[in-house]
Amino acid sequence: MALQAQIVGWGKYLxxxxxxxxDLAAMVDTSDEWIRQRTGIIERRIAAPNETTxxxxxxxxxxxxxxxxxSSRDIDLIIVATATPDQEFPATACILQDALGASRAGGxxxxxxxxxxxxALAMAAGAIAAGMSRLVLIVGVEKLSRIxxxxxxxxxxxxxxxAGAVVLRGGEGPSGILSTTLGADGSGGDLLALRPxxxxxxxxxxxxxxxxxxxxxxxxxxxxxxxxxxxxxxxxLSLSDLQLLIPHQxxxxxxxxxxxxxxxxxxxxxxxLERYGNTSAASIPIALCEAAEEGRLADGDLVALVSFGAGxxxxxxLIRWGRAExxxxx
Ligand code: UT7
Numbered sequence: 607m608a609l610q611a612q613i614v615g616w617g618k619y620l621x622x623x624x625x626x627x628x629d630l631a632a633m634v635d636t637s638d639e640w641i642r643q644r645t646g647i648i649e650r651r652i653a654a655p656n657e658t659t660x661x662x663x664x665x666x667x668x669x670x671x672x673x674x675x676x677s678s679r680d681i682d683l684i685i686v687a688t689a690t691p692d693q694e695f696p697a698t699a700c701i702l703q704d705a706l707g708a709s710r711a712g713g714x715x716x717x718x719x720x721x722x723x724x725x726a727l728a729m730a731a732g733a734i735a736a737g738m739s740r741l742v743l744i745v746g747v748e749k750l751s752r753i754x755x756x757x758x759x760x761x762x763x764x765x766x767x768x769a770g771a772v773v774l775r776g777g778e779g780p781s782g783i784l785s786t787t788l789g790a791d792g793s794g795g796d797l798l799a800l801r802p803x804x805x806x807x808x809x810x811x812x813x814x815x816x817x818x819x820x821x822x823x824x825x826x827x828x829x830x831x832x833x834x835x836x837x838x839x840x841x842x843l844s845l846s847d848l849q850l851l852i853p854h855q856x857x858x859x860x861x862x863x864x865x866x867x868x869x870x871x872x873x874x875x876x877x878x879l880e881r882y883g884n885t886s887a888a889s890i891p892i893a894l895c896e897a898a899e900e901g902r903l904a905d906g907d908l909v910a911l912v913s914f915g916a917g918x919x920x921x922x923x924l925i926r927w928g929r930a931e932x933x934x935x936x
Contacts, residue, residue, distance in 0.1 A: 610782030611731040611742070613925065615676070615773035617669020618895040619662050620882065621653040627763070634759040641763045646858025650766025650883030652751045658692045660701040663747040666769035666891070667702060674773040676741065678706040681773075683739040684713035685730060687722025687746045687887040689800075689916065690753060691715055702745065711743070719798065720854050720915025721788075722746060722887035723770070727911070727923050728786035734776040745771040746887035753800060755814035764856070765815070766883035770891025781905070781928030785840040787833050787921065794918035797821050823860060826914045830864035833922035834912050841924050845870055847908050852897060854913035855879035855889040864912075876902060886915065903927045 626649045627638035641647055653662065663686055671678055684706075686699040699713030718725040723746035733739040747769035754762050774783075797818045803811065830853060838845055851874060853861050858879060865872050876897045885892060890911050897903055905928040914920040 607778065608735040609737070609776035609778065611727075611734040611774040612777045612782040612928070613772050614775045615670040615672070615674025616891070616895045616898060617666045617673060617771045618892045619665035619669070619769045620651045620892070621657060621662070621767050623652045623654065624649050625652045625766075630763050633756060634762060636759045636763055644857075644859065645764060646877070646880055647764065647883045648880040651768055653749050653767040657749070659688055659690055659747050659749045660692055660698050660705065662749065662767070662769040663698060663702050663745045663771070664705045666747065666771040667706060667743055667745050670743065670771040670773050671706070674775070676773065678708040679710060681706075681708045681711045681741050681743050683730065683733060683742040684708060684711050685716055685726040685742065685744045686713070687716045687718065687726045687744070688748055689717060689719055689722065689886055690749045698747070708743070718915070718919045718921070719917050720856065720884070720886045720889065721913040721917065721919040721921040723890045724786070724911050724913045724921035724923050725788055725919070727783060728788055728921065730774050731783040731786060734774060740776045742774045743771065744774065744891070745769060746889070746891045748886040748888050750815070750886060753812070753814055755809075755811055757809055760819055761815050761817055764884050766885050768882055768885040768888045768892055770888050770895055772891055772894070781926045784924045784926055785837045786923045787836045787840070789829060789833065789920040791918045794821070794825060797825070797918060798916045823857070825918055826856065826860045827863040827867060829914055829920040830860075830912050831868040833920050834868060834910050837910060837922045837924040843908065843924075848874065848910055849904075849907040850874055850876060850897060850902055850909045852876045852890055852893050852909060852911050854915065855882065855893055856884045889913075
């Protein structure tokens with residue numbers, strides 16, 4: 607029987623510096639009122655200039671490993687989902703592997719924009735089911751402040767930095783990842799992209815994010831309901847069986863529109879974007895972590911994760927929450 611990937615530990619890291627809407631209003635032509643009304647965001651965290659993506663990933667990973675009660679030497683695969691690695695290579699996962707002393711682990715970075723963490727969950731679930739891996743560490747981490755155009759009010763008010771991690775272990779029993787779906791539509795790639803640095807840029811910007819917000823908004827509200835329906839259906843269940851939906855934390859209006867389209871109650875949806883903004887690949891693992899900390903996940907609960915982002919890409923996963931009934935070591 608194929609093993610299921612069960613979440614046995616989770617952790618997060620948020621940098622200490624808070625950037626409020628009022629702080630942003632002093633930088634660009636915006637206001638606290640506009641940002642709250644159009645996005646639901648009140649503040650976000652910003653990493654220190656010398657704080658790296660790998661360091662943030664390490665803090666979240668250590669938290670998750672401590673909770674799982676496992677040694678880093680037992681991990682056999684590390685996947686880091688990020689759009690903001692410190693450098694093109696080596697992979698952040700390899701820097702993390704060394705920092706953790708995960709001497710038996712392979713590691714790679716996964717680039718799927720804001721969908722990266724859910725993509726990584728799907729890859730890990732597959733590796734565990736195939737018997738390729740037994741303990742997988744997944745981190746979603748971003749230092750988006752590094753690629754922000756701080757003169758563009760249509761993007762700089764949206765994003766923040768942070769990291770979230772989970773440890774997955776192969777096990778038997780009802781809990782674990784039940785189904786996943788992945789999607790991509792590269793024809794929309796230009797709608798959300800990293801513009802390369804040009805030498806004669808009048809603002810002296812490095813590479814920076816550009817986005818057609820309105821079109822990404824429409825795309826998100828279209829793909830989220832269908833991805834959630836798909837994972838629920840694949841598991842032979844229905845939307846009403848879901849105890850909690852953890853959507854990508856991009857915009858409260860997107861979450862509300864997607865829930866309305868699905869006929870899913872907002873009370874069963876998790877949101878923390880007012881405090882962190884959009885942390886891209888880190889948004890879902892941070893939210894998952896906080897949902898667990900706040901007691902919103904009980905053993906046996908069905909929770910769906912759904913994300914969308916650059917690529918364009920989208921992904922969803924359905925999880926039966928609960929600690930492993932029987933640990934399988936091979
Ligand atoms: O992880 C995926 C990442 N991307 C997203 O999630 C983005 C999805 N899109 C969105 O969240 C929304 O489209 C935004 C929040 C980006 C924008 O909200 P919107 O309701 O779609 O506004 P809009 O782009 O249609 O702009 C409305 C007005 C425009 O002014 P005019 O042309 O009507 O005079 C903008 O110039 O709001 C203006 N505007 C702002 N005003 C104050 C745009 N950004 C700001 C701002 N402050 N920060």
